[in-house]
Structures are given as C-alpha cells and as structure tokens.
Amino acid sequence: TRLTHSLEVAQALGHDEMGMELAQRLRARYPAALVDEFQDTDDYQYRILQKIYLHAADTPQPCALFLVGDPKQAIYRFRGADVYTYLQAYDDVDAHNRHHLNANQRSVSPLIQALNQFFTVNADAFKQDKIRYHQVSAGERPHQPLRDERESDQDNFQALRLLYNPADQLNAGQGREWAVQTCVNEIVRLLNGAANGAVRLGERPLEGKDIVILVRAHFEADMCRAALAKAGIKAA
Numbered sequence: 001t002r003l004t005h006s007l008e009v010a011q012a013l014g015h016d017e018m019g020m021e022l023a024q025r026l027r028a029r030y031p032a033a034l035v036d037e038f039q040d041t042d043d044y045q046y047r048i049l050q051k052i053y054l055h056a057a058d059t060p061q062p063c064a065l066f067l068v069g070d071p072k073q074a075i076y077r078f079r080g081a082d083v084y085t086y087l088q089a090y091d092d093v094d095a096h097n098r099h100h101l102n103a104n105q106r107s108v109s110p111l112i113q114a115l116n117q118f119f120t121v122n123a124d125a126f127k128q129d130k131i132r133y134h135q136v137s138a139g140e141r142p143h144q145p146l147r148d149e150r151e152s153d154q155d156n157f158q159a160l161r162l163l164y165n166p167a168d169q170l171n172a173g174q175g176r177e178w179a180v181q182t183c184v185n186e187i188v189r190l191l192n193g194a195a196n197g198a199v200r201l202g203e204r205p206l207e208g209k210d211i212v213i214l215v216r217a218h219f220e221a222d223m224c225r226a227a228l229a230k231a232g233i234k235a236a
Helices: 002-013 019-029 043-054 071-075 083-092 109-120 172-195 218-230
Strands: 032-035 064-067 146-148 199-201
Touching: 002 019, 002 043, 019 043, 032 043, 043 064, 043 083, 071 083, 172 199, 172 218
Parallel strands: 032 064
Antiparallel strands: 146 199
C-alpha cells in the first residue's frame, strides 16, 4: 500500500501541467519536513521530496527539508531501503549542509572504541566513496557494560567477539545454517554463564530479554526462533 501511494503521488508531482501546482500546495501546507531513518526511503518517496522541497528554488515559499539516516543501514532491503536513493540524496545536499553524529548515546565506551578500530582498519570498508565510517565517542548517557567474567576482567575487557567458520567453502544454505546454530550456541553460552553469575549486564545477570538477533530476512528470524526452541529458549 505504501509503495502504491508513493508511486501515485510521485507520478502526480511529475505531471507537466498539475505537478508544479501540486508541489506548491503541498509545500505551503507542509513548509518543513523531517525524514528520520532516511536510509529506508525508496525511489518514489524520494522523488516526492525532491519535487516538493529540492526543486523549490524558483518559488518565494520558504521551505526546509531535514534528512536523518545512516547509509550503512540501507542493507535492509526488506524495509524498502535503497542505498542508491541515499547516494542520490548525498549528491543533492551541499557539503556544508551535511553533518555527522559525533557521539553515540546507545553504547558503552569499550564497544565504541572497538568498532572505531574495526571499521577504520580499511578506509574503503564499504567500497563507496560517499559512504565512510566516521569515528564517534561515547555520549554522556550512562549504559551498563556486558561483562563475561569467564574470559574478561577489568584489565582485559572483551568488548567485541567475532565468530567465523574455518571451512574453505560453504554454499548459501550451509552458511546460513551455520550462522543460525552458531548464534544460538553463543546465546546458550551467555545465558548459562549468567545463570552461574559470570555473565552480567552492569550489576545484574544477563537475561534473555537483553539479547536481540539481527537478520536480513524474516525467514532467517524463523530459523533462529526454531533453533532457540530446540535449545529450550523461547524467543519473543
């Protein structure tokens, strides 16, 4: 439904006769727009924004458009994301109007430092000149760190764990099954450690509700849910 409506509005705005008038009316009614999670914007939706706000140079109506997003999240195609739409917006916005997040308010400092190092080892990590990793610092908002006392202590804090398969070759199905089972095994390991008081989130033991699994497609979430059920863990 969303795609259908976006297509119809984009086509109407592109009409030779009524497109300009429609854009003026929408701009008069909504002189400012803020699009959060802009990386989820599809091509038709962005055409609408262009016609209303970015092609308004010849009109006396003042207007403003704010786009807030992260191109690295545009990999989630199931939400309609299109990294090429984001890159088009990058070209449409003047350099002096581009701003970067300097502080991360959602994570603890050791994890942020680890990710800063991880993503800056290769300056071309995303294979795209217009998508670069910008180092950030930890914000002032307090967060409790995750600590596994079986392998970390105050002097050896393991903020990031990378898991890999040593096999030389895996097809897509085998890789997916390995990733799901490895993820479930790690969750079981963490929760078992929490039951013994060794894995803590701040001052309390880690709980299942503290854990989230990120997947690329809904069927992968179903695979994780089924594997967790076999391990005796109920997923939300």
